[in-house]
Amino acid sequence: MGDTDTITVQATETSMQIVEELYDRDGAGVTELADAMDVSKSAVHNHLSTLRTLGYVKNTNGTYELTHRFLRIGFGTRERNPVYQAAQSEIRKLARNTNAVANLVVPENADAVYLHRIGARDHPISIGGSVKLHAAAAGKAILAFRSADAVDEYVGRHGLDPKTDRTVTDRATLRSELRSIRDRNIAFDRGELDPDWQCAASPVVVDGDPVGAVSVSGPSDEMQGKRLEEDTAGLVSSAAKTIELELL
Amino acid sequence: MGDTDTITVQATETSMQIVEELYDRDGAGVTELADAMDVSKSAVHNHLSTLRTLGYVKNTNGTYELTHRFLRIGFGTRERNPVYQAAQSEIRKLARNTNAVANLVVPENADAVYLHRIGARDHPISIGGSVKLHAAAAGKAILAFRSADAVDEYVGRHGLDPKTDRTVTDRATLRSELRSIRDRNIAFDRGELDPDWQCAASPVVVDGDPVGAVSVSGPSDEMQGKRLEEDTAGLVSSAAKTIELELL
DNA sequence: GACTGTGTTCTCCTATACTAAACAAGTGTT
DNA sequence: AACACTTGTTTAGTATAGGAGAACACAGTC
16 A cells, blocks of 8 residues: 555656656757666667657657647647636636736646636746645645645645745645635735745635636736735636536 | 668557547546557556656546646647747737638648647647648648658658548649649638638748648638638738748 | 767667456446 | 456566667768
8 A cells, every 4th residue: 555656667757758858958869868868879769769650759850859749638638628618718707807817727636737827928837837736826725625634645745845935834834724715715825936926816616626726826016915815816716616607 | 761660669659559548538447448459457557557657647536547747748849839939929810800710830740730729619620630731721831832852752651641522632733733822822721621611821931941831711601702712811821921020 | 081979770688568367446236 | 235247456477679888870070
């Protein structure tokens, strides 16, 4: 019943590592990859040509790059997500009404994944990106509606790593904050993820299960005080409620 | 110099096949996958647990599903694409002005990949999806600005598979059509991809290289005659020109 | 024309990814 | 409840095939 962290298929690990490396570097050559990872050139070559014949990688004039195959898979899985389907139009309205950045987030293991965003300019995280649940308003909103045991397990397993000096790192603080989030159906993030961003979020709870969260964020100097705590918070929580109804 | 179709890393092939299978089935169990592919249950299990620890697959109450990790990669690579960057706002305008579906397509090997779309309802292909170059207006627009040798090689390698009974399947017809596309900077698709859709497309050519194409499509009964051949065609080709300038 | 830098190919060997069968854990049926 | 009949997981054990490493080809540079 312990964690068997043994990765069985090592070749898969290598291949996916190559994919991630190609992503991070926005294309790379064989030797560059072989040096970066600790694998021989020939191994990298084998994986690359395999991935190429499978259509995930292409070789544009010398450097290997990822193809848009990932876009198809990524978009497709998002499109099928019922929460995304239900939230789409509501997020759009929210962005228009708040004149700020509106997000939809869903939980995935220990992370809050940004499935949708409208109105973004220089938001710290892009669509498809993720943050640890405790480090953002939307994540906390989700965490608040999980069982106490589940929260304990989360903290035990992943800790409370700080993203800024305002991130919640104390277990007791988190607990009491989650309680108040549960009471008011609203979570706030005042520079806990990015010092210059503030955010209000409300969970989407279906059948007792927090399946996502809606959030609106903006630069700290604009999004604060009454505008954050009353105007934005109200719109966010009513948007979440609308989505919940849609999902029944 | 022949085609070495030998896939070297078989484990990678298996893993990616599992990913595709999971995508097609929208989640599946071990035995279901093992039956569908021709692999033993335990092998599938190994690959799945590997992909899970790597974060590409999750196990929601019994069935394995893809995570949104692919969204991050897919979105990221799209975001970095200079053509996409340059075209984004132009596509939006185009959708608004034509009141139809506006697309951005880029070539990837033998396919035209849909990188962007606005105004779609039931379009035959979704974002991230792809069509063989000869089977859609946008693809033909791209093909038209490749060298004659490249076109010959394309036909030789991939043939001219029909998608509908109007798809170009004859080499000579294709050749002459490409010539007229090159002259007018506009390609049409009258039910060649989907019998109920018509489409006008214009290539984005940078430095003699067709790096993408803009297209507008609509249902055959709406998008036809003068509206297709003059109004839409004009807007499409000027949008493509604007994008070209942006890319210089 | 020697010299770095690529990517590709080759061969040998061992790590390793499969198969098969047994095991566990749920589900639902009588 | 005990029953078969699912499912997923685990475990040996063997054949396979993936990886190391050097040699090769090819390009560009001085």
